[in-house]
Amino acid sequence: MLSFNSVIVRYGEISLKGKNRIAFELKLKSNIEKKLEIQREDFSRVILKRGRIYIKGIKDVPELKNILGIYSYSPALEIKKDIEELEKEIVNFFSVLKGKKSFRVRCQRIDKKFPLTSIDIERKFGEILFEGTKIPVKLNDPDLNFQIEIGEDNIYIFFEKIKCFAGLPYETAGKLVSLFSAGIDSPVATFLMMKRGVEPVLVHFKITDKDYKKVLLLKEKLEVFTCGKKMKLYVINRDELFNEKFSSLYKNEKFYPYMCVLCKYLMHKKAGEIAKQVNAEGIITGDNLAQVASQTLRNLFVYTTVSGFPVYSPLISFDKEETIKIAKEIGTYEISTMKSEGCIPPKHPKTGVSLEVFNRILEETELK
Amino acid sequence: MLSFNSVIVRYGEISLKGKNRIAFELKLKSNIEKKLEIQREDFSRVILKRGRIYIKGIKDVPELKNILGIYSYSPALEIKKDIEELEKEIVNFFSVLKGKKSFRVRCQRIDKKFPLTSIDIERKFGEILFEGTKIPVKLNDPDLNFQIEIGEDNIYIFFEKIKCFAGLPYETAGKLVSLFSAGIDSPVATFLMMKRGVEPVLVHFKITDKDYKKVLLLKEKLEVFTCGKKMKLYVINRDELFNEKFSSLYKNEKFYPYMCVLCKYLMHKKAGEIAKQVNAEGIITGDNLAQVASQTLRNLFVYTTVSGFPVYSPLISFDKEETIKIAKEIGTYEISTMKSEGCIPPKHPKTGVSLEVFNRILEETELK
Numbered sequence: 001m002l003s004f005n006s007v008i009v010r011y012g013e014i015s016l017k018g019k020n021r022i023a024f025e026l027k028l029k030s031n032i033e034k035k036l037e038i039q040r041e042d043f044s045r046v047i048l049k050r051g052r053i054y055i056k057g058i059k060d061v062p063e064l065k066n067i068l069g070i071y072s073y074s075p076a077l078e079i080k081k082d083i084e085e086l087e088k089e090i091v092n093f094f095s096v097l098k099g100k101k102s103f104r105v106r107c108q109r110i111d112k113k114f115p116l117t118s119i120d121i122e123r124k125f126g127e128i129l130f131e132g133t134k135i136p137v138k139l140n141d142p143d144l145n146f147q148i149e150i151g152e153d154n155i156y157i158f159f160e161k162i163k164c165f166a167g168l169p170y171e172t173a174g175k176l177v178s179l180f181s182a183g184i185d186s187p188v189a190t191f192l193m194m195k196r197g198v199e200p201v202l203v204h205f206k207i208t209d210k211d212y213k214k215v216l217l218l219k220e221k222l223e224v225f226t227c228g229k230k231m232k233l234y235v236i237n238r239d240e241l242f243n244e245k246f247s248s249l250y251k252n253e254k255f256y257p258y259m260c261v262l263c264k265y266l267m268h269k270k271a272g273e274i275a276k277q278v279n280a281e282g283i284i285t286g287d288n289l290a291q292v293a294s295q296t297l298r299n300l301f302v303y304t305t306v307s308g309f310p311v312y313s314p315l316i317s318f319d320k321e322e323t324i325k326i327a328k329e330i331g332t333y334e335i336s337t338m339k340s341e342g343c344i345p346p347k348h349p350k351t352g353v354s355l356e357v358f359n360r361i362l363e364e365t366e367l368k
Numbered sequence: 369m370l371s372f373n374s375v376i377v378r379y380g381e382i383s384l385k386g387k388n389r390i391a392f393e394l395k396l397k398s399n400i401e402k403k404l405e406i407q408r409e410d411f412s413r414v415i416l417k418r419g420r421i422y423i424k425g426i427k428d429v430p431e432l433k434n435i436l437g438i439y440s441y442s443p444a445l446e447i448k449k450d451i452e453e454l455e456k457e458i459v460n461f462f463s464v465l466k467g468k469k470s471f472r473v474r475c476q477r478i479d480k481k482f483p484l485t486s487i488d489i490e491r492k493f494g495e496i497l498f499e500g501t502k503i504p505v506k507l508n509d510p511d512l513n514f515q516i517e518i519g520e521d522n523i524y525i526f527f528e529k530i531k532c533f534a535g536l537p538y539e540t541a542g543k544l545v546s547l548f549s550a551g552i553d554s555p556v557a558t559f560l561m562m563k564r565g566v567e568p569v570l571v572h573f574k575i576t577d578k579d580y581k582k583v584l585l586l587k588e589k590l591e592v593f594t595c596g597k598k599m600k601l602y603v604i605n606r607d608e609l610f611n612e613k614f615s616s617l618y619k620n621e622k623f624y625p626y627m628c629v630l631c632k633y634l635m636h637k638k639a640g641e642i643a644k645q646v647n648a649e650g651i652i653t654g655d656n657l658a659q660v661a662s663q664t665l666r667n668l669f670v671y672t673t674v675s676g677f678p679v680y681s682p683l684i685s686f687d688k689e690e691t692i693k694i695a696k697e698i699g700t701y702e703i704s705t706m707k708s709e710g711c712i713p714p715k716h717p718k719t720g721v722s723l724e725v726f727n728r729i730l731e732e733t734e735l736k
Binding site: 351 | 388534535541542543544561563565566656657664666668669673676677679680682684685687689719
């Protein structure tokens with residue numbers, strides 16, 4: 001069996017330029033190295049070259065899917081940059097085609113000065129493979145996609161591009177505090193911001209042990225994407241958040257429908273305090289417009305402005321199905337949907353809290 | 369040719385319940401009616417029934433793709449809810465199968481008390497269609513998907529579910545001011561919030577006539593989704609936003625790198641004033657983390673908190689390709705990428721403006 005000796009890593013983000021680009025590339029390279037070390041992979045080195053990162057001298061094909069910032073990668077055979085070498089190597093690939101119904105050869109030249117054009121190479125090696133195997137060429141949707149990349153220093157042969165999450169490398173954007181519950185939304189929101197380079201500091205408001213245990217599992221799931229770094233988790237107990245007056249609201253008919261908004265208000269206030277402590281530059285929430293009764297524009301207005309920090313809600317425009325799809329992709333869905341024991345929201349929460357009324361309530365309850 | 373006489377409309381949003389649900393459903397029904405009237409469609413009536421909206425007595429199949437809140441729709445033949453009637457009708461469908469390679473019958477019962485089960489119906493009518501046409505049944509990926517829905521009052525026959533944008537009906541969430549440029553991002557951000565029910569009030573900061581004309585075209589594109597309602601557009605001229613001190617910054621080496629952030633700061637301030645005027649409850653931006661140099665967490669902190677309003681940036685976690693994909697789907701991409709003449713940003717804008725420094729600049733430039 002023919003084995004690969006390298007990996008080609010592709011990253012996207014077409015809009016990055018100049019100084020920023022190089023910083024992002026170096027961070028991605030170092031994140032890849034960390035991940036390989038954690039996985040105890042055998043490799044000789046990772047090099048950065050014109051829009052590609054190459055992992056050289058591998059023994060086994062590493063798992064890179066969870067490294068944020070990678071667009072796709074390909075386990076590959078690296079050979080000398082020499083067309084005769086390629087001709088010699090290609091006969092070893094006859095066995096790979098065995099049993100396939102069809103194939104095609106695709107060539108991409110990173111080195112535009114290479115003497116043969118992409119089409120020349122595709123034709124030449126298509127013929128060699130056909131002559132050697134008699135397996136027919138099929139340009140559309142072939143059984144095997146035989147790919148040749150003419151790099152700056154080497155030639156690479158590979159068969160697949162494994163798609164990853166794209167985005168930007170972890171820890172390139174700064175720190176945000178994330179309001180982190182045991183539900184479906186906040187882990188997905190946190191992940192989406194991580195995917196843009198954010199390092200999240202999790203804040204969980206603990207109501208029950210059951211939910212707290214779920215939070216620990218969710219945190220672990222997200223740490224798959226941090227290339228070995230542990231995430232910080234602040235756990236705030238009920239009594240730290242609510243005073244006695246707040247708890248007495250449960251029995252107060254007038255205030256009871258405002259419970260959700262009041263609770264979120266207090267959470268944001270606390271999150272703002274933590275953001276200051278840890279030098280974070282904003283707050284992440286799983287809020288989604290009009291998804292549940294407490295997340296109306298009016299309510300969001302009341303509680304998202306209290307901290308003075310910008311609030312980032314990447315799910316704000318999502319349909320629930322879109323959120324669930326991502327939760328399944330990143331493996332948090334199973335945990336989030338485990339049996340829960342959180343708070344019991346009022347049956348008919350206020351959907352349109354006005355700032356004036358809300359401020360009056362804050363004064364009456366001494367929660368401001 | 370067999371023609372349809374009705375349309376089945378499906379809407380999603382699994383998390384809506386109770387009182388809210390009925391309000392959303394009624395709004396969706398009324399938006400559909402408005403759209404049909406604008407298109408001058410001939411129809412007898414639109415009815416709402418257990419998780420479905422039916423358009424009855426149509427002459428032509430209407431275009432419903434742009435009605436927000438619709439998950440999918442199916443042009444259908446409505447017949448009496450009677451199995452003998454279905455048997456009589458089904459022979460008229462032999463001609464539809466003509467030339468097809470394979471088919472299958474799928475049945476869904478909204479009325480769970482209907483005497484025949486879904487499987488009974490699938491088997492029975494699969495046989496009738498096969499006997500009449502000799503076209504083979506294929507359960508996976510057939511050439512024609514023959515679908516029967518047993519509704520509460522009627523039976524429907526249809527072949528396709530046309531996917532729409534889902535989301536929530538237009539004008540169910542409230543009003544937001546949208547910072548609206550001629551670029552790719554802000555029209556997509558505005559659309560995504562419209563898709564959650566928001567009515568946007570557009571604010572364009574006019575630098576050139578060319579871009580202003582693009583903005584008018586983009587506005588028109590988005591009005592495809594408003595079921596006939598015109599969107600408000602505020603146009604703010606350069607001099608209304610910038611004082612002389614600001615314009616002189618261009619020549620000032622010290623302040624020049626801060627231009628982008630200062631400009632955004634002034635836009636948000638102005639947007640906040642307009643939000644107050646029009647009773648909007650927040651601001652929409654096309655901001656996207658770390659996409660361009662001015663959109664770092666630090667810079668966002670400085671300018672997104674100035675208005676005192678919540679700021680909604682639905683693209684915050686998107687990769688550029690994701691934004692472009694939606695822009696193409698809604699038809700704004702072509703316009704946004706037309707030749708532009710906007711502002712010329714500094715070559716090396718500040719990527720990490722601190723609040724302290726920024727406040728000092730505001731004072732020195734008298735722009736606070």
